[in-house]
Protein backbone atom coordinates (compact mmCIF):
# COMPACT_ATOMS: atom_id res chain seq x y z
CA UNK A 1 0.00 0.00 0.00
CA UNK A 2 1.42 3.39 -0.82
CA UNK A 3 0.77 6.61 1.02
CA UNK A 4 -0.96 9.02 -1.35
CA UNK A 5 -1.78 11.96 0.92
CA UNK A 6 -5.45 11.04 0.71
CA UNK A 7 -8.32 10.96 3.11
CA UNK A 8 -11.20 8.52 3.29
CA UNK A 9 -14.82 9.57 3.07
CA UNK A 10 -17.10 6.58 3.11
CA UNK A 11 -15.81 4.33 0.34
CA UNK A 12 -14.08 7.16 -1.47
CA UNK A 13 -10.36 7.81 -1.18
CA UNK A 14 -9.46 11.27 -2.40
CA UNK A 15 -7.11 14.15 -1.72
CA UNK A 16 -8.58 17.02 0.30
CA UNK A 17 -8.45 20.43 -1.34
CA UNK A 18 -8.02 22.65 1.72
CA UNK A 19 -4.32 23.42 2.13
CA UNK A 20 -1.52 20.93 2.64
CA UNK A 21 -0.14 19.06 5.62
CA UNK A 22 3.20 17.32 5.64
CA UNK A 23 4.48 14.66 7.97
CA UNK A 24 7.78 15.57 9.60
CA UNK A 25 10.60 13.21 10.39
CA UNK A 26 10.72 13.61 14.15
CA UNK A 27 14.47 13.02 14.46
CA UNK A 28 15.51 15.61 11.89
CA UNK A 29 12.59 18.00 11.50
CA UNK A 30 12.69 17.29 7.72
CA UNK A 31 9.47 17.29 5.73
CA UNK A 32 8.23 13.87 4.65
CA UNK A 33 6.47 13.31 1.33
CA UNK A 34 3.76 13.28 0.16
CA UNK A 35 1.61 16.31 0.98
CA UNK A 36 -1.77 15.56 2.54
CA UNK A 37 -4.73 17.61 1.46
CA UNK A 38 -6.87 19.01 4.26
CA UNK A 39 -10.62 18.40 4.31
CA UNK A 40 -12.99 21.02 2.96
CA UNK A 41 -16.32 21.90 4.57
CA UNK A 42 -17.95 19.76 1.87
CA UNK A 43 -15.78 16.77 2.88
CA UNK A 44 -16.77 17.24 6.51
CA UNK A 45 -20.41 17.48 5.51
CA UNK A 46 -20.25 14.31 3.44
CA UNK A 47 -18.39 12.29 6.10
CA UNK A 48 -20.98 13.27 8.73
CA UNK A 49 -23.89 12.60 6.38
CA UNK A 50 -22.58 9.15 5.48
CA UNK A 51 -21.93 8.37 9.16
CA UNK A 52 -25.48 9.37 9.99
CA UNK A 53 -26.88 7.21 7.19
CA UNK A 54 -24.72 4.27 8.22
CA UNK A 55 -25.79 4.43 11.86
CA UNK A 56 -29.07 2.50 11.71
CA UNK A 57 -27.94 -0.24 9.32
CA UNK A 58 -24.63 -0.64 11.18
CA UNK A 59 -26.14 -0.88 14.63
CA UNK A 60 -28.77 -3.33 13.36
CA UNK A 61 -26.10 -5.82 12.31
CA UNK A 62 -25.73 -8.90 14.51
CA UNK A 63 -22.98 -8.45 17.09
CA UNK A 64 -21.04 -11.24 15.37
CA UNK A 65 -20.76 -9.18 12.16
CA UNK A 66 -19.38 -6.20 14.05
CA UNK A 67 -16.97 -8.49 15.94
CA UNK A 68 -15.72 -9.92 12.63
CA UNK A 69 -15.25 -6.36 11.32
CA UNK A 70 -13.09 -5.42 14.33
CA UNK A 71 -10.99 -8.55 13.87
CA UNK A 72 -10.63 -7.79 10.16
CA UNK A 73 -9.31 -4.31 11.02
CA UNK A 74 -6.65 -5.93 13.22
CA UNK A 75 -5.68 -8.27 10.37
CA UNK A 76 -5.51 -5.46 7.84
CA UNK A 77 -3.32 -3.38 10.15
CA UNK A 78 -0.92 -6.30 10.51
CA UNK A 79 -0.96 -6.80 6.75
CA UNK A 80 0.40 -3.26 6.30
CA UNK A 81 3.66 -4.81 7.45
CA UNK A 82 6.87 -2.86 7.58
CA UNK A 83 5.58 0.12 5.66
CA UNK A 84 3.41 1.02 8.65
CA UNK A 85 6.18 0.43 11.19
CA UNK A 86 8.75 2.44 9.26
CA UNK A 87 6.48 5.39 8.54
CA UNK A 88 5.25 5.43 12.13
CA UNK A 89 8.81 5.39 13.53
CA UNK A 90 9.84 8.20 11.19
CA UNK A 91 6.85 10.38 12.02
CA UNK A 92 6.90 9.82 15.78
CA UNK A 93 10.60 9.36 16.53
CA UNK A 94 9.61 6.35 18.63
CA UNK A 95 11.79 3.25 18.33
CA UNK A 96 10.79 0.22 16.31
CA UNK A 97 10.29 -2.06 19.32
CA UNK A 98 7.86 0.39 20.87
CA UNK A 99 5.89 0.82 17.63
CA UNK A 100 5.72 -2.93 17.04
CA UNK A 101 4.49 -3.33 20.61
CA UNK A 102 1.95 -0.60 20.10
CA UNK A 103 0.69 -2.26 16.93
CA UNK A 104 0.19 -5.46 18.96
CA UNK A 105 -1.70 -3.51 21.59
CA UNK A 106 -3.88 -1.87 18.93
CA UNK A 107 -4.77 -5.24 17.44
CA UNK A 108 -5.33 -6.63 20.94
CA UNK A 109 -7.79 -3.82 21.71
CA UNK A 110 -9.76 -4.51 18.54
CA UNK A 111 -9.92 -8.20 19.40
CA UNK A 112 -10.88 -7.46 23.00
CA UNK A 113 -13.90 -5.50 21.77
CA UNK A 114 -14.78 -8.34 19.39
CA UNK A 115 -14.95 -10.61 22.45
CA UNK A 116 -17.00 -8.01 24.32
CA UNK A 117 -19.53 -8.11 21.47
CA UNK A 118 -19.72 -11.90 21.50
CA UNK A 119 -20.17 -11.93 25.27
CA UNK A 120 -23.14 -9.54 25.06
CA UNK A 121 -22.78 -8.26 28.63
CA UNK A 122 -22.28 -4.72 27.32
CA UNK A 123 -26.01 -4.66 26.43
CA UNK A 124 -26.82 -4.85 30.16
CA UNK A 125 -30.09 -6.63 29.27
CA UNK A 126 -32.64 -6.37 32.10
CA UNK A 127 -36.14 -7.73 32.42
CA UNK A 128 -38.57 -6.70 35.16
CA UNK A 129 -41.51 -9.06 34.50
CA UNK A 130 -44.99 -7.61 34.89
CA UNK A 131 -46.96 -8.09 38.11
CA UNK A 132 -50.60 -7.69 37.06
CA UNK A 133 -51.86 -8.75 40.50
CA UNK A 134 -49.63 -6.42 42.52
CA UNK A 135 -51.46 -4.24 45.05
CA UNK A 136 -52.19 -1.41 45.30
CA UNK A 137 -51.08 -1.03 41.65
CA UNK A 138 -50.06 -3.60 39.05
CA UNK A 139 -46.48 -3.46 37.73
CA UNK A 140 -45.86 -2.95 34.04
CA UNK A 141 -43.46 -5.06 31.95
CA UNK A 142 -40.12 -3.23 31.79
CA UNK A 143 -37.11 -4.27 29.73
CA UNK A 144 -33.83 -2.44 29.23
CA UNK A 145 -30.86 -2.73 26.95
CA UNK A 146 -28.09 -0.39 25.89
CA UNK A 147 -28.09 1.10 22.40
CA UNK A 148 -25.29 2.99 20.65
CA UNK A 149 -25.28 6.75 20.99
CA UNK A 150 -24.71 7.69 17.29
CA UNK A 151 -21.77 8.72 15.09
CA UNK A 152 -18.61 9.48 17.09
CA UNK A 153 -15.80 11.93 16.25
CA UNK A 154 -12.38 10.56 17.19
CA UNK A 155 -9.30 12.77 17.49
CA UNK A 156 -6.09 10.77 17.11
CA UNK A 157 -3.47 11.39 19.79
CA UNK A 158 0.07 12.46 18.91
CA UNK A 159 1.79 10.30 21.50
CA UNK A 160 0.29 6.90 20.65
CA UNK A 161 0.14 7.01 16.85
CA UNK A 162 -1.47 3.56 16.70
CA UNK A 163 -3.09 2.62 20.02
CA UNK A 164 -4.77 6.00 20.64
CA UNK A 165 -5.18 7.12 17.06
CA UNK A 166 -7.16 6.30 13.90
CA UNK A 167 -7.96 2.69 14.87
CA UNK A 168 -7.06 3.05 18.55
CA UNK A 169 -9.12 2.48 21.66
CA UNK A 170 -11.69 5.23 20.99
CA UNK A 171 -12.41 3.96 17.47
CA UNK A 172 -12.46 0.31 18.55
CA UNK A 173 -14.88 0.95 21.41
CA UNK A 174 -17.14 3.22 19.33
CA UNK A 175 -17.32 0.75 16.43
CA UNK A 176 -17.96 -2.07 18.91
CA UNK A 177 -20.81 -0.10 20.47
CA UNK A 178 -22.41 0.25 17.03
CA UNK A 179 -21.34 3.83 16.35
CA UNK A 180 -19.89 4.93 13.00
CA UNK A 181 -16.63 6.86 13.42
CA UNK A 182 -15.38 10.01 11.74
CA UNK A 183 -11.70 10.18 12.66
CA UNK A 184 -9.65 13.37 12.58
CA UNK A 185 -6.02 12.49 11.87
CA UNK A 186 -3.33 14.05 14.06
CA UNK A 187 -1.02 16.11 11.88
CA UNK A 188 1.99 14.64 13.74
CA UNK A 189 1.50 11.33 11.87
CA UNK A 190 -0.53 11.79 8.69
CA UNK A 191 1.17 8.93 6.81
CA UNK A 192 0.53 6.49 9.64
CA UNK A 193 -3.06 7.75 9.79
CA UNK A 194 -3.66 7.22 6.08
CA UNK A 195 -2.23 3.71 6.17
CA UNK A 196 -4.36 2.72 9.15
CA UNK A 197 -7.39 4.43 7.63
CA UNK A 198 -6.95 2.39 4.46
CA UNK A 199 -6.73 -0.76 6.59
CA UNK A 200 -10.06 0.11 8.25
CA UNK A 201 -11.62 0.77 4.85
CA UNK A 202 -10.30 -2.54 3.48
CA UNK A 203 -11.81 -4.34 6.49
CA UNK A 204 -15.12 -2.51 6.06
CA UNK A 205 -15.29 -3.57 2.42
CA UNK A 206 -14.22 -7.12 3.15
CA UNK A 207 -16.94 -7.41 5.81
CA UNK A 208 -19.55 -5.62 3.71
CA UNK A 209 -20.14 -2.84 6.21
CA UNK A 210 -22.47 0.04 5.31
CA UNK A 211 -20.73 2.97 3.62
CA UNK A 212 -19.96 5.71 6.14
CA UNK A 213 -19.19 3.39 9.05
CA UNK A 214 -15.73 4.99 8.99
CA UNK A 215 -14.21 8.14 7.50
CA UNK A 216 -10.84 9.77 8.02
CA UNK A 217 -10.27 13.50 7.58
CA UNK A 218 -7.14 15.64 7.65
CA UNK A 219 -7.34 19.16 9.00
CA UNK A 220 -4.97 21.84 7.77
CA UNK A 221 -6.32 24.30 10.36
CA UNK A 222 -8.51 23.61 13.38
CA UNK A 223 -11.72 24.30 11.55
CA UNK A 224 -12.49 20.75 10.54
CA UNK A 225 -11.95 19.42 14.08
CA UNK A 226 -14.15 22.14 15.48
CA UNK A 227 -16.76 21.67 12.76
CA UNK A 228 -16.84 17.96 13.48
CA UNK A 229 -17.63 18.51 17.16
CA UNK A 230 -20.25 21.10 16.24
CA UNK A 231 -21.95 18.93 13.58
CA UNK A 232 -25.46 17.93 14.63
CA UNK A 233 -24.98 14.36 13.38
CA UNK A 234 -22.03 13.71 15.69
CA UNK A 235 -23.25 12.43 19.07
CA UNK A 236 -20.02 12.00 21.09
CA UNK A 237 -16.32 12.82 20.90
CA UNK A 238 -13.21 10.82 21.84
CA UNK A 239 -10.02 12.84 22.30
CA UNK A 240 -6.52 12.46 23.78
CA UNK A 241 -4.29 15.50 23.85
CA UNK A 242 -3.70 18.78 25.61
CA UNK A 243 -5.86 20.41 28.25
CA UNK A 244 -6.25 23.45 26.01
CA UNK A 245 -7.39 21.34 23.05
CA UNK A 246 -9.72 19.15 25.12
CA UNK A 247 -11.40 22.04 26.91
CA UNK A 248 -11.83 23.94 23.61
CA UNK A 249 -13.71 20.95 22.20
CA UNK A 250 -15.72 20.56 25.43
CA UNK A 251 -16.88 24.17 25.07
CA UNK A 252 -17.97 23.64 21.46
CA UNK A 253 -19.83 20.46 22.42
CA UNK A 254 -21.56 22.12 25.36
CA UNK A 255 -22.70 25.13 23.37
CA UNK A 256 -24.37 23.15 20.57
CA UNK A 257 -28.17 23.35 20.42
CA UNK A 258 -27.93 19.66 21.36
CA UNK A 259 -24.90 19.35 23.67
CA UNK A 260 -22.97 16.09 23.45
CA UNK A 261 -20.46 14.31 25.69
CA UNK A 262 -16.75 14.79 25.03
CA UNK A 263 -14.53 12.03 26.39
CA UNK A 264 -11.28 13.95 26.47
CA UNK A 265 -8.19 12.56 28.13
CA UNK A 266 -6.02 15.57 28.84
CA UNK A 267 -3.60 16.43 31.54
CA UNK A 268 -2.31 14.39 34.44
CA UNK A 269 0.88 14.52 36.52
CA UNK A 270 0.32 11.15 38.18
CA UNK A 271 1.58 11.67 41.75
CA UNK A 272 3.94 9.07 43.21
CA UNK A 273 3.88 8.84 47.01
CA UNK A 274 7.03 7.44 48.59
CA UNK A 275 6.35 6.20 52.11
CA UNK A 276 9.10 6.16 54.74
CA UNK A 277 9.55 2.40 55.21
CA UNK A 278 9.64 1.79 51.48
CA UNK A 279 12.21 4.53 51.02
CA UNK A 280 14.26 3.17 53.90
CA UNK A 281 14.18 -0.37 52.49
CA UNK A 282 14.74 0.31 48.79
CA UNK A 283 15.29 3.95 47.86
CA UNK A 284 17.75 2.97 45.12
CA UNK A 285 15.48 0.36 43.52
CA UNK A 286 12.52 2.73 43.51
CA UNK A 287 14.73 5.41 41.95
CA UNK A 288 15.73 3.10 39.10
CA UNK A 289 12.11 2.24 38.37
CA UNK A 290 11.12 5.89 38.60
CA UNK A 291 13.84 7.06 36.18
CA UNK A 292 12.89 4.35 33.67
CA UNK A 293 9.21 5.29 33.87
CA UNK A 294 10.04 9.00 33.61
CA UNK A 295 11.95 8.66 30.34
CA UNK A 296 9.76 5.97 28.75
CA UNK A 297 8.71 7.16 25.29
CA UNK A 298 10.69 10.38 25.94
CA UNK A 299 8.30 10.98 28.84
CA UNK A 300 5.41 11.44 26.42
CA UNK A 301 2.93 9.31 28.32
CA UNK A 302 -0.11 10.83 29.96
CA UNK A 303 0.67 8.39 32.78
CA UNK A 304 4.19 9.81 33.18
CA UNK A 305 5.22 10.23 36.86
CA UNK A 306 5.37 14.04 36.90
CA UNK A 307 5.12 14.51 40.68
CA UNK A 308 6.83 12.75 43.58
CA UNK A 309 5.70 13.35 47.16
CA UNK A 310 7.79 12.21 50.13
CA UNK A 311 8.97 13.11 53.62
CA UNK A 312 12.43 14.67 53.67
CA UNK A 313 15.31 12.85 55.34
CA UNK A 314 18.33 10.65 54.57
CA UNK A 315 16.29 7.96 52.81
CA UNK A 316 14.78 10.54 50.45
CA UNK A 317 18.26 11.94 49.84
CA UNK A 318 19.34 8.44 48.80
CA UNK A 319 16.39 8.31 46.38
CA UNK A 320 17.31 11.68 44.85
CA UNK A 321 20.97 10.67 44.48
CA UNK A 322 20.08 7.35 42.86
CA UNK A 323 17.60 9.05 40.52
CA UNK A 324 20.34 11.47 39.49
CA UNK A 325 22.70 8.57 38.76
CA UNK A 326 20.06 6.67 36.79
CA UNK A 327 19.08 9.72 34.73
CA UNK A 328 22.72 10.60 34.00
CA UNK A 329 23.05 7.22 32.32
CA UNK A 330 19.97 7.67 30.12
CA UNK A 331 20.25 9.27 26.70
CA UNK A 332 17.90 12.04 25.62
CA UNK A 333 15.23 10.83 23.22
CA UNK A 334 13.68 12.30 20.12
CA UNK A 335 10.35 13.93 20.89
CA UNK A 336 7.20 13.51 18.82
CA UNK A 337 7.17 16.86 17.06
CA UNK A 338 9.28 20.03 17.07
CA UNK A 339 6.30 21.78 18.70
CA UNK A 340 6.04 19.26 21.54
CA UNK A 341 9.82 19.50 22.03
CA UNK A 342 9.57 23.27 22.19
CA UNK A 343 6.72 23.09 24.72
CA UNK A 344 8.82 20.70 26.84
CA UNK A 345 11.82 23.04 26.74
CA UNK A 346 9.59 25.94 27.75
CA UNK A 347 8.14 24.00 30.69
CA UNK A 348 11.59 22.90 31.88
CA UNK A 349 12.95 26.47 31.55
CA UNK A 350 10.05 27.76 33.62
CA UNK A 351 10.83 25.30 36.42
CA UNK A 352 14.58 25.91 36.17
CA UNK A 353 14.00 29.63 36.60
CA UNK A 354 11.42 29.28 39.39
CA UNK A 355 12.66 30.85 42.64
CA UNK A 356 11.44 28.06 44.93
CA UNK A 357 12.44 25.17 42.68
CA UNK A 358 15.80 23.42 42.68
CA UNK A 359 17.10 21.34 39.75
CA UNK A 360 18.22 18.10 41.36
CA UNK A 361 19.06 15.96 38.33
CA UNK A 362 19.21 16.05 34.54
CA UNK A 363 19.49 13.30 31.97
CA UNK A 364 22.08 13.28 29.22
CA UNK A 365 22.10 16.39 27.03
CA UNK A 366 19.29 16.72 24.57
CA UNK A 367 20.36 18.52 21.43
CA UNK A 368 18.07 19.19 18.52
CA UNK A 369 14.55 17.81 18.98
CA UNK A 370 15.62 15.56 21.86
CA UNK A 371 14.25 16.05 25.33
CA UNK A 372 16.75 16.07 28.18
CA UNK A 373 15.15 14.51 31.27
CA UNK A 374 14.76 16.82 34.24
CA UNK A 375 14.06 16.23 37.93
CA UNK A 376 13.24 19.18 40.15
CA UNK A 377 12.48 19.64 43.84
CA UNK A 378 10.43 22.09 45.86
CA UNK A 379 9.32 22.15 49.48
CA UNK A 380 5.67 21.53 50.26
CA UNK A 381 5.01 25.14 51.22
CA UNK A 382 6.42 26.34 47.91
CA UNK A 383 4.35 23.78 46.03
CA UNK A 384 1.14 24.71 47.82
CA UNK A 385 1.76 28.40 47.16
CA UNK A 386 1.98 28.12 43.36
CA UNK A 387 -0.67 26.31 41.29
CA UNK A 388 1.58 26.60 38.23
CA UNK A 389 3.74 23.85 39.76
CA UNK A 390 0.89 21.40 39.17
CA UNK A 391 0.84 22.04 35.44
CA UNK A 392 1.84 19.11 33.25
CA UNK A 393 5.20 19.46 31.53
CA UNK A 394 4.66 16.94 28.74
CA UNK A 395 7.91 14.98 28.47
CA UNK A 396 10.50 13.58 30.86
CA UNK A 397 10.14 16.15 33.63
CA UNK A 398 9.15 15.52 37.22
CA UNK A 399 8.93 17.55 40.42
CA UNK A 400 9.70 16.23 43.90
CA UNK A 401 7.71 17.80 46.73
CA UNK A 402 9.68 17.53 49.99
CA UNK A 403 7.34 17.33 52.95
CA UNK A 404 8.12 17.76 56.63
CA UNK A 405 5.90 14.85 57.68
CA UNK A 406 3.06 12.64 56.53
CA UNK A 407 0.46 15.26 57.47
CA UNK A 408 2.10 17.58 54.99
CA UNK A 409 2.06 14.82 52.33
CA UNK A 410 -1.68 14.67 52.87
CA UNK A 411 -2.05 18.44 52.52
CA UNK A 412 -0.24 18.25 49.20
CA UNK A 413 -2.48 15.36 48.10
CA UNK A 414 -5.58 17.33 49.08
CA UNK A 415 -4.56 20.15 46.79
CA UNK A 416 -4.03 17.98 43.71
CA UNK A 417 -6.24 18.18 40.66
CA UNK A 418 -7.82 15.06 39.13
CA UNK A 419 -5.34 12.42 37.96
CA UNK A 420 -5.22 9.32 35.79
CA UNK A 421 -3.07 7.48 38.32
CA UNK A 422 -1.68 7.74 41.84
CA UNK A 423 1.19 5.42 42.80
CA UNK A 424 2.10 4.39 46.33
CA UNK A 425 5.48 2.95 47.24
CA UNK A 426 5.02 1.12 50.51
CA UNK A 427 6.18 -1.65 52.80
CA UNK A 428 4.01 -3.53 55.29
CA UNK A 429 5.05 -1.03 57.96
CA UNK A 430 3.56 1.83 55.91
CA UNK A 431 0.05 0.38 55.65
CA UNK A 432 -1.37 2.27 58.63
CA UNK A 433 -0.12 5.57 57.21
CA UNK A 434 -1.48 4.74 53.76
CA UNK A 435 -4.98 3.66 54.84
CA UNK A 436 -6.35 7.14 55.64
CA UNK A 437 -4.96 8.49 52.36
CA UNK A 438 -6.90 6.00 50.21
CA UNK A 439 -10.35 7.66 50.36
CA UNK A 440 -8.70 10.92 49.33
CA UNK A 441 -6.88 9.27 46.43
CA UNK A 442 -10.11 7.63 45.29
CA UNK A 443 -11.52 11.14 44.93
CA UNK A 444 -8.49 12.27 42.93
CA UNK A 445 -7.50 9.41 40.61
CA UNK A 446 -8.87 6.75 38.25
CA UNK A 447 -6.23 4.16 39.15
CA UNK A 448 -4.35 3.70 42.42
CA UNK A 449 -1.35 1.44 42.14
CA UNK A 450 1.17 0.03 44.57
CA UNK A 451 4.92 -0.36 44.17
CA UNK A 452 4.90 0.43 40.48
CA UNK A 453 4.46 3.30 38.05
CA UNK A 454 1.44 4.17 35.92
CA UNK A 455 3.13 4.07 32.52
CA UNK A 456 2.11 1.07 30.42
CA UNK A 457 -1.63 0.63 30.81
CA UNK A 458 -2.87 -2.95 30.78
CA UNK A 459 -5.79 -3.35 28.37
CA UNK A 460 -8.31 -5.48 30.23
CA UNK A 461 -11.69 -5.65 31.87
CA UNK A 462 -10.78 -4.09 35.22
CA UNK A 463 -8.64 -1.25 33.84
CA UNK A 464 -9.60 2.36 34.43
CA UNK A 465 -7.75 4.86 32.28
CA UNK A 466 -9.63 7.94 33.32
CA UNK A 467 -10.01 10.23 36.29
CA UNK A 468 -11.59 13.46 37.48
CA UNK A 469 -10.98 16.68 35.50
CA UNK A 470 -8.48 17.68 34.14
CA UNK A 471 -7.23 14.09 33.74
CA UNK A 472 -10.36 13.57 31.68
CA UNK A 473 -13.48 15.51 30.83
CA UNK A 474 -15.66 12.91 32.53
CA UNK A 475 -14.23 10.95 35.43
CA UNK A 476 -17.02 8.37 35.24
CA UNK A 477 -15.42 6.76 32.23
CA UNK A 478 -12.34 4.96 30.99
CA UNK A 479 -10.72 5.19 27.56
CA UNK A 480 -8.83 1.90 27.91
CA UNK A 481 -10.23 -1.57 28.53
CA UNK A 482 -13.57 -3.18 27.80
CA UNK A 483 -15.47 -0.70 29.97
CA UNK A 484 -14.58 2.02 27.42
CA UNK A 485 -17.54 0.86 25.31
CA UNK A 486 -19.93 2.32 27.89
CA UNK A 487 -19.00 5.83 26.79
CA UNK A 488 -20.81 5.26 23.52
CA UNK A 489 -23.94 3.53 24.79
CA UNK A 490 -27.13 4.70 26.42
CA UNK A 491 -29.94 2.69 28.01
CA UNK A 492 -33.40 2.41 26.46
CA UNK A 493 -36.34 0.99 28.40
CA UNK A 494 -39.21 -0.79 26.62
CA UNK A 495 -42.49 -0.73 28.55
CA UNK A 496 -45.23 -3.28 27.78
CA UNK A 497 -43.73 -3.86 24.32
CA UNK A 498 -45.12 -6.93 22.51
CA UNK A 499 -42.52 -9.71 22.37
CA UNK A 500 -42.17 -9.71 18.58
CA UNK A 501 -41.43 -5.98 18.58
CA UNK A 502 -38.72 -6.26 21.23
CA UNK A 503 -35.05 -6.48 20.24
CA UNK A 504 -33.89 -10.13 20.40
CA UNK A 505 -31.79 -9.34 23.49
CA UNK A 506 -34.99 -8.76 25.45
CA UNK A 507 -37.41 -11.29 23.92
CA UNK A 508 -38.88 -13.95 26.18
CA UNK A 509 -37.11 -16.78 24.37
CA UNK A 510 -33.73 -15.03 24.82
CA UNK A 511 -32.57 -16.17 21.36
CA UNK A 512 -29.12 -14.60 21.80
CA UNK A 513 -28.68 -16.64 24.99
CA UNK A 514 -27.58 -13.62 27.00
CA UNK A 515 -27.06 -13.41 30.71
CA UNK A 516 -29.81 -11.00 31.77
CA UNK A 517 -30.77 -9.31 35.01
CA UNK A 518 -34.25 -10.70 35.62
CA UNK A 519 -36.09 -8.94 38.39
CA UNK A 520 -32.73 -7.72 39.64
CA UNK A 521 -31.02 -11.12 39.65
CA UNK A 522 -28.27 -11.93 37.14
CA UNK A 523 -29.67 -14.96 35.36
CA UNK A 524 -28.03 -17.53 33.13
CA UNK A 525 -29.73 -18.30 29.79
CA UNK A 526 -31.75 -21.48 30.25
CA UNK A 527 -30.58 -24.60 28.45
Ligand SMILES: NC(=O)C1=CN([C@@H]2O[C@H](COP(=O)(O)OP(=O)(O)OC[C@H]3O[C@@H](n4cnc5c(N)ncnc54)[C@H](O)[C@@H]3O)[C@@H](O)[C@H]2O)C=CC1
Nearest residue numbers: 158159186222225226241242245248266267302340343394
Ligand atom coordinates in the same frame (compact mmCIF):
# COMPACT_ATOMS: atom_id res chain seq x y z
N1 LIG B 1 -1.76 14.29 28.62
C1 LIG B 1 -1.68 13.69 27.48
O1 LIG B 1 -2.04 12.54 27.32
C2 LIG B 1 -1.17 14.40 26.31
C3 LIG B 1 -0.86 15.74 26.39
N2 LIG B 1 -0.40 16.40 25.31
C4 LIG B 1 -0.11 17.83 25.42
O2 LIG B 1 -0.52 18.49 24.26
C5 LIG B 1 0.55 19.25 23.69
C6 LIG B 1 0.39 19.29 22.20
O3 LIG B 1 0.23 17.98 21.74
P1 LIG B 1 -0.90 17.53 20.79
O4 LIG B 1 -0.93 16.07 20.80
O5 LIG B 1 -0.77 18.17 19.47
O6 LIG B 1 -2.25 17.97 21.50
P2 LIG B 1 -3.34 19.01 21.06
O7 LIG B 1 -4.36 19.04 22.12
O8 LIG B 1 -2.76 20.31 20.67
O9 LIG B 1 -3.97 18.37 19.73
C7 LIG B 1 -4.68 17.14 19.75
C8 LIG B 1 -5.68 17.13 18.62
O10 LIG B 1 -6.71 18.07 18.88
C9 LIG B 1 -6.80 19.04 17.86
N3 LIG B 1 -7.04 20.33 18.51
C10 LIG B 1 -6.32 20.88 19.52
N4 LIG B 1 -6.85 22.06 19.88
C11 LIG B 1 -7.92 22.25 19.09
C12 LIG B 1 -8.87 23.29 18.97
N5 LIG B 1 -8.82 24.37 19.74
N6 LIG B 1 -9.83 23.16 18.05
C13 LIG B 1 -9.90 22.06 17.26
N7 LIG B 1 -9.01 21.06 17.31
C14 LIG B 1 -8.04 21.15 18.20
C15 LIG B 1 -5.47 19.01 17.14
O11 LIG B 1 -5.62 19.40 15.81
C16 LIG B 1 -5.10 17.55 17.28
O12 LIG B 1 -5.74 16.79 16.30
C17 LIG B 1 1.78 18.56 24.21
O13 LIG B 1 2.88 19.40 24.24
C18 LIG B 1 1.31 18.18 25.57
O14 LIG B 1 1.43 19.27 26.42
C19 LIG B 1 -0.27 15.72 24.13
C20 LIG B 1 -0.55 14.39 24.00
C21 LIG B 1 -1.03 13.61 25.11
Ligand SMILES: O=C(O)CCC(=O)C(=O)O
Nearest residue numbers: 300301302303455456457
Ligand atom coordinates in the same frame (compact mmCIF):
# COMPACT_ATOMS: atom_id res chain seq x y z
O1 LIG C 1 0.58 4.34 29.61
C1 LIG C 1 -0.04 3.92 28.63
O2 LIG C 1 0.09 2.78 28.19
C2 LIG C 1 -1.05 4.79 27.95
C3 LIG C 1 -0.73 6.21 28.17
C4 LIG C 1 -1.72 7.10 27.55
O3 LIG C 1 -2.89 6.83 27.55
C5 LIG C 1 -1.27 8.35 26.92
O4 LIG C 1 -0.11 8.70 27.06
O5 LIG C 1 -2.10 8.98 26.22
